[in-house]
Every structure is written in structure tokens, then in C-alpha cells.
Amino acid sequence: MGDILHSRVARSTMQCCHKLGMEVGIFGPATLLPAGAHSFIKPFYKYEDALAWQPHVMYLLRLQLERQKANFFPSMREYHHTFGLSQERFNEIEREGIYVMHPGPVNRGVELVDAVMDYERCLINTQVENGIATRMAILYLLHPSNRKKEAAAVEEHIS
């Protein structure tokens, strides 16, 4: 949900989700929905339609605030009410038990209201935690000396 057009997160995550057998839909300002998206992606132009599709997860995207100047949407206020998780929308999400994700950092009051952050099915903090561990692991493995050490450890483990 949100700026699909400029989001690298969306581009790779959508393909990953598809590979894992999930159905993928997108919703956001039509100015920020890509015309050339993969055919497996279902576009929605209205929040109500996206909700009626009964998703298990809502994955919000960070809004780059300068997009407003480029006329992708008229104002933060309207973005929040039309494309974000307002309090009313969140109440419904909580009732339905839909998981909420976001790659962070979050613009509070734009993509979502604060209350979402404390929701038990909000995975955003877990995403951040996992993101740090994953990045640390990758950096660790990319260092040549560590690579040798790891290889030795693996060999040892196998033998």
C-alpha cells in the first residue's frame, strides 16, 4: 500500500511473495501505481475494494514526503485519509486480525496512526529487528577473513 511506483521494497517483495505462493494486490494513489507491474499483481483503486479482497497482511510503504511537490497526491492530510491507516480503518483491521507490515522508517500520522505501532499483529518492530540481524550477517559474511573462518567452521561441521 502506498508508493509502489518508486519502491524497491515493493518491487522485490512482491516477487518474493508470489514465489512463496501468496496472492499480491496493490493499492495507492493511481499516480503511484506502476503501469507495467507483473500480471500476477491485482491493482486496487479504492481502500474498500482492497479490504473486501480480505488480505491477511497489509504491507504499508514509506511515503517520500517530497512526492507531494511533484503532484503525486495533493496533501499529507488527504493521503492519510485516503491511502493510510486512519484510526477508523485501524479499528477494523484490529477486528479482522490483519497483520500490518512496513519497511520503516514510519511517517506517523501519514501511513498510519500511532496506535498501529502498539497493535499485537503489527510486525514492524520485528521487521526492524530482523533487518538489523540480516544486515549484520551479510556484512559479516562479506568480509574475506570471516568468509574463510565460516568456510572452515562449515567444513568442520560436515566432517
Place this chain on the structure above:
Amino acid sequence: MTRTLFHGGQIVTEENRNPIKRDILVEDGLIIAVEESITSVNADTEKVDCTGRIIVPGLYDVHVHLREPGREDKETIETGAQAALNGGVTGILAMPNTTPPIDNGGMVRYVLNIAREKAAVTVHTTGCITKGRAGHALAEIGDMVAGGAIMITDDGDPVHDPLVLRRAMEYARNFDLILGMHCDIKELFNEGAMNEGAASYRLGLPGIPTASEEICMERDLRLAKLTGARVHIQHVSSAGGVEIIKRFKNEGVQVTAEVTPHHLIFNEDDILDYNTHYKMNPPLRSVEDNEKLLEALNEGVFDCIATDHAPHTSFEKKLDFCSAPFGITGLETALASLYDRFISKDKLRWDTLVRCFSGAPRRLLKLPSVEIKKGNTAEFLMFNPAETTTASKEFFCSKSVNSPFFNKTMQGLVEKVVIGGVVKMDRTKSDA
């Protein structure tokens, strides 16, 4: 429970080429029967004799300037609605080029609140595409839709920057909203006052080429094709414009278009005495354009007849031709003028008029139908083809009289208007 029987009249519909004899029984505002002859009615049923009258479903004008707020000396929502009623127009769509413009949800709500309190007919409003109609930043379109706006347009001006227009067209998809396009190229339009051609040269007035309309229309429709937007081309004035619309319709682009009575009836040669009641934007074109526009209306290229009712004070219209503002009033003369010039001469059929001036405009805006059939609200007018309309100062309900029909007489008269089963306007009574 109140019952009224409208008997002896002929109704016009989209399905029948010619008027057909029908009696209409109305109960508490709703049509409960439409039959060739209804005779068995209760004794307390009120009867309205419609013999010799044509009963037309309430007209809807998708292009009206109500001037409120900002220029209440020219028109108000109340007087504009009164003018509509006077012409048998039971629904109107207000343009947003007021002062300040209708470019946010608050303004939309303000206008609709006044309309609810004071308007004699149904008033809807458009909202601007861009803030302040300035063509730079998108207006809060979602908030205007939430407030009740049913079309967006910067009418009076095109959206100059094609990137802004592209974004607006894309963004409108989120609200399934139609965009009204005023087509001209500012730089080509320049200081023009009338159509560019032999007549403008003869009069020594600066001209506006049809290319100004055509180029902008072409641009707008190519963008509509790119974005999948629904667009409505306002007040088409030229044969070239007709060809462009036809082409894009054939390509499957979601385009509708309107034509005004004045562009069908008048042309540049009518300006020969510098009468500013013939000055409007887009300007009157040539006699060939008149013919082509009428042909296009009859062929179904045009979806709507709209008046572009644009009131201005007499003081302003008395300025010289170049200085006077663009625009004429139209709500009150539209039907009589079309009957006088075309329908009575078999150049336009009633079914086409009903489709383009009542049915299609409401479908375009997703409004309920007022077709004369069982179950619908009773909203229609009685037109007397045997009487005449003289567009005198006394005749007009509008605050302004800037009409090319001013003090002229036309065959045919809107005699009564019924809304919700109630006779809201009755000229036979005021005359008595």
C-alpha cells in the same frame, strides 16, 4: 396521500422517435402509472390538463456558472437555480471558477449547503483540478469528493502543464471521477475576442483559431488514453473538434462531449454589429461549424447538450467587444431556442434532445434517472409548442440578461415545471 393526474399530453422519451400520447398518474411525488389513457381515478385526484403540451423529463445542464461566492451581483445559487427552473432545467452542475474557487472540501460543502437551503432545482457542484485553478498543484480531490463534488474541472482555463494534468487524470481513478476539459491553448488563444477568419478580419478584431481548441483537445485525449481516465470535453465549438472526439471514441477512450445551443445556432457572422451578447469562450465559429455540430449531435457524437450559462452584468457587457467578458446566459432559453431553430423544423428529434439534455447527463454523473416511467420521481416540464417565448427582461429570472436571445421571440414555451410531483413553476397562473 396526494394524487395528481397529468392527462392529455404527449411524452417524449429516448426510445420513441416522436412524442407519444400518455397520461401520467403521480402519487406523493412518484409516478405510479404511465398509460395511454387513465380514466378511473379517485374523486380527490387533482387533474392537470396537458392537452397540446409536450411533456419532457426534467433537463440537466452539466455546465453552469452560478458565480456564488464572489460575484453575487451577476448571479447567486438561488437566482441561478430559479433561472434553471424557468427554462425547465431541473438539475444543474456548477462550475468551480468562483471567487474564491471551489478547490477544497470546505468550499464544496459551503456551496452545497446554500443550494440545499435556497435552490429551487437540484444543484450539484464540480471542484477544481488544481489549487486556485492555477494549474500547478493538485487540489484535495478526495476531500472534495467526500464533500459531494461529482466532477473536477478547471473550467474557464485548461490545465496548462500536461504533467499536472496527467497526474490529475491518474489520481481521479481512485475516486472514479470524471474530468471536465476546457480546451484551448493559452498562447494561441492570446488576446483573441472572436473566431479567427474572414469575419474577424472584417471587424478588425483579434481572432482565436480553431487550432487552439483542437490542439488542446488532442493533447487531453491522448493523456486520457495513456491514463485510462474518464474525460468530458466541454463546449465543443468546431468541426475539427468533432472529428477528434469521433476518432478517440472509436479508439475506445472513455470520452464524452457536450455542445451548447449557441454553438449550434449562431456563428461569427452574427457578430457584425459588435454585439457582446455574441462573445463567449470558445467563440462562435463559422456556418460550416454550425452544420457539422448539428450533424454530430444527431449522429450521437455528442453525449450532452449544455448551456455554459455564464451571467455577466450589463455594465460589463456594454464595454467594447475586446474588453467585455466572455460568456452568455443560457438556462432559460435553451429548450425554446432548440425547439424554435431545430425541432420544429425537423432538424433535431425529441428523442435526441431527451437523451442529450436529460438522460445522458445524469448517467454521466451517476445520478438517478427522471425518465417518465412508473416508479421514478415525477420531474418533468410541460412545453407548449403553440405558444412563444419572448426573452424580455421580465422573462429572465437570472440576475443577468446577457443573452443573444434578449428581446427576441422564439416558438415554444416552457409552461410548467413539476418537481417531486409538485408544480414548481406555472406560467399559466402568473399570466392570469
